[in-house]
Amino acid sequence: MKPLQDVRIIALEQYGAGPLGTLNLAEMGAEVIKIENPTSHGDIGRGIPPYLAEKDSLYFQSLNRNKKSVALDLQNPASRDVLHDLVRKADAVYSNFRGDGPEKLGIRYEDLKHVNPKIVCCSLSGYGQTGPKRAQPSYDYAIQGLAGWMSVTGEPNGPPTKTGLSVVDWSGGYVAALSLMIGIHAARRDGIGMECDVSLFDVALSYLTYIACWQQTRDYIPERTPMSSHPSVVPFQNFETADGWIVICCATDAFYRKFATALGRGDLAQDERFATMSQRSTLRDLLVPQLAEAMKKRTTAEWIDILETADVPSAPVNSVRQALAEPQAIARESLVTTDHPVFGRITGVRSGVRVGPLNRDIRRAPTLNEHGKEILGGVLGYSPEKLAALYAAGAFGSSDTASSS
Numbered sequence: 491m492k493p494l495q496d497v498r499i500i501a502l503e504q505y506g507a508g509p510l511g512t513l514n515l516a517e518m519g520a521e522v523i524k525i526e527n528p529t530s531h532g533d534i535g536r537g538i539p540p541y542l543a544e545k546d547s548l549y550f551q552s553l554n555r556n557k558k559s560v561a562l563d564l565q566n567p568a569s570r571d572v573l574h575d576l577v578r579k580a581d582a583v584y585s586n587f588r589g590d591g592p593e594k595l596g597i598r599y600e601d602l603k604h605v606n607p608k609i610v611c612c613s614l615s616g617y618g619q620t621g622p623k624r625a626q627p628s629y630d631y632a633i634q635g636l637a638g639w640m641s642v643t644g645e646p647n648g649p650p651t652k653t654g655l656s657v658v659d660w661s662g663g664y665v666a667a668l669s670l671m672i673g674i675h676a677a678r679r680d681g682i683g684m685e686c687d688v689s690l691f692d693v694a695l696s697y698l699t700y701i702a703c704w705q706q707t708r709d710y711i712p713e714r715t716p717m718s719s720h721p722s723v724v725p726f727q728n729f730e731t732a733d734g735w736i737v738i739c740c741a742t743d744a745f746y747r748k749f750a751t752a753l754g755r756g757d758l759a760q761d762e763r764f765a766t767m768s769q770r771s772t773l774r775d776l777l778v779p780q781l782a783e784a785m786k787k788r789t790t791a792e793w794i795d796i797l798e799t800a801d802v803p804s805a806p807v808n809s810v811r812q813a814l815a816e817p818q819a820i821a822r823e824s825l826v827t828t829d830h831p832v833f834g835r836i837t838g839v840r841s842g843v844r845v846g847p848l849n850r851d852i853r854r855a856p857t858l859n860e861h862g863k864e865i866l867g868g869v870l871g872y873s874p875e876k877l878a879a880l881y882a883a884g885a886f887g888s889s890d891t892a893s894s895s
Contacts, residue, residue: 491519493518494518497582499512506656508666517556523560523861524560525576527563582611611684628691635652638698741803745802862886
């Protein structure tokens with residue numbers, strides 16, 4: 491039995507952050523019933539270029555494996571009873587709209603507790619359900635700017651820079667998934683559900699950790715540092731080699747001595763001026779150029795062999811193709827492959843969550859309303875007559891969308 495096989499989640503989600511959160515739960519065995527708007531062709535992610543099919547995309551496929559899709563037009567009053575019936579059979583309602591979205595749609599715990607007192611309602615939004623920005627739209631890039639990330643990313647004389655990946659979105663998804671599962675645990679223990687109000691802004695601010703502590707406690711002014719270096723630990727940064735770049739992470743005095751010795755600079759390893767972390771931080775401008783000069787004398791592959799043998803924390807700065815081909819990724823079965831009727835064989839990355847035996851039951855993301863009949867007829871037990879009435883009322887969108895399963 492999979493770890494979350496007894497968990498059912500109603501997911502009103504779209505695009506990136508929300509679907510990433512439930513992807514992790516679905517791969518752990520949770521039944522994620524994805525509610526999609528039939529009048530807008532479903533999840534926005536289905537239309538993200540460049541790799542598109544009819545109401546589908548590789549973007550969507552990468553974030554929605556192992557889920558089930560049901561078309562339900564939440565703007566149509568006829569859908570309300572259907573949603574409530576789903577809530578009665580579920581552990582959680584998960585959404586990612588603007589902060590005022592859950593109230594407008596009536597999917598907060600306050601709105602649904604009369605239907606199912608144990609339901610957990612988890613909202614992931616840009617700014618949360620309270621505060622002056624609650625109703626404003628936002629995306630990962632905007633949050634990176636607002637939360638101060640861009641001010642500390644990039645080269646010292648360059649412009650403010652975002653991270654290379656949508657780290658705010660992906661982190662928000664993980665935090666929302668964690669919050670949801672904590673809520674379910676408490677609801678099963680106490681018999682009472684709750685609201686989980688997760689915001690991308692809160693998550694991004696929390697990642698400032700020690701920088702925020704330094705700034706608030708000692709009025710520290712963060713600055714961009716050259717070659718992606720750590721603000722205080724030296725050497726802890728990128729170094730250029732004869733044919734590429736390497737990341738070196740000397741987080742202890744012992745690692746520094748090993749690194750300097752491996753470079754053939756035993757003199758720097760023994761130099762009392764650089765003996766401690768504090769000294770190396772103060773004398774960064776004297777020490778780093780000497781290390782950088784030595785690093786340029788060999789290729790990346792040569793240095794990696796030397797540094798791994800010397801037990802120095804290090805890694806090549808890979809391209810994405812190189813990263814996905816790393817022996818460690820292969821050994822950990824980090825890539826998963828599914829079959830798709832249009833795209834053929836799709837290869838993506840497995841969830842980073844590892845609990846119990848590795849889940850090899852990986853299924854492609856669903857087509858729009860692929861599981862409508864299964865959920866409505868099987869889980870909810872709707873009769874053909876009731877389904878026909880709901881179809882006629884437009885609860886599931888057009889007849890074409892509603893019947894495609």
